[in-house]
Amino acid sequence: MNLQLDTDGRLRHLLTLEALPRETLCRLLDRAGQIRDTALGRTHKRNSLVGTTVCTLFFEPSTRTRSSFQIAAQRLGADIINFDASTSSARKGETALDTLRNLEAMGVRGFVVRHPDDGAAGMLAEHAGEGTTIINAGDGRSAHPTQGLLDVLTLRQAKGADFSKLKVLIVGDVEHSRVARSDLHALRTLGAGEIRVCGPQALLPKDDTLQGCAVGNDFDAMLEGVDALMMLRLQRERMEEGLVTSLADYHRDYGLTAERLQRAAPGAAVLHPGPINRGVEMTDEIADGPQSLVLRQVGNGVAIRMAVLEALLG
Known part of the structure; x- marks a missing residue:
């Protein structure tokens, strides 16, 4: 049973980009491109989700993802409920599934779920009622599909739709990164010419x-000639676990500087899912420089999430 697609190939839930058909992925990218001006408030909001209620069901902290889903829902005319586990009945022992069922009983149709456990969004999708849709906004280290979509949308805007010509380098803590996994799924689906991981x-x-x-550990060597870099956030708890010796050592070996960036292809795009640890993953000069697409990623997040909500609930 395919939880994500119905028998006609239409999206029912968005849980992962793994095995998502290329035509479905490209349709979401195309739609996001079409409505980007609306997403950024440059044109009047659409009314395609008037009368629909969307809940951001977050069991982990978030800034960009939660905010952009809120804005996306509002720009489509939907009503939005913000669920925060720290101030909800979850603190009294209520399960995520009971929370879902209670909100379904109030007429909520769309749930944007962030959860620390792998597979949590899929579990809720399995138990969701008819007409309810689940969007994975990050579960454990498994997947963050809308981040993967906004990353490849940003890359497509910068480098064109033919990914077969691209050399893309993903740098950092891939082991614990749901963003990296979704980026890898999207890049493979779009036929990226070469994917490097360091x-x-x-x-x-x-x-x-x-x-x-x-795959390699030598950042300088892996940088040679790449068209795009996807820098990952160093999760500082890895230092406590002994997986990284120090922030200074990490920056020395894997931090992106202006000098290092010269090894990449001219005009190489620099992406980062945020939040950036400045002076660790990259210097201020890079983060705020002309090759940084970080703020474009943030803007594209609203457009992608509008396209996803519209596809699932419109």
Whole structure:
């Protein structure tokens, strides 16, 4: 049973980009491109979701993802409920599934779910009622599909739709990154010419996550000639676990500087899902420089999430 697609191939839920048909992925990218001006408030909001209620069901903190889903729903005319586990009955022991069912009983149709456990969004989708849709806004280290979509939309705007010509480098803590996994799924689906992955050995997956990728620990060597870099946030708890010796050492070995960036292809795009640890993953000069597409990613997040909500609930 395919939880994401119905028998006619239409989206029912968005849980992962893994095995999502290329035509479905491209349709979402195309739609996001069409409505980007509306997403950024440059044209009047659409009314395609008037009368629909969307809940952001977040069991983890978030700034960009929650805010952009809120704005996306509002720009489509939907009503929005913000669920915060820290101030809800979850603190009294109510399960995520009971929370879902209670809100369904109030007429909520769309649920944007962020959860620390792998597979949490899929579990809720399995138990969701008829007409209810689940959107995974990040579960454990498994997937963050809308982030993957906005990343490849940003890359497509910068480098064109033919990904077969691109060399893309993903840098950092891939082992614990749901963003990296969704980016990899999207890049493979779009036929990226070469995918490189670089990071400390302790932060690279030991399973088949990196199958088909060129993998290495030498950042300077892996940078040569790449068209785009996807820098990942160093999760500081990895230092407590002994997986990274120090922030200074990490920046020395894997931090992006202006000098290092010269090894990449001219005009190489620099992406980062945020929040950036400035002076760790990259310098201020790079984060705020002309090759940084970080703020474009943020803007594209609203457009992608509008396209997803419209496809699932419109």
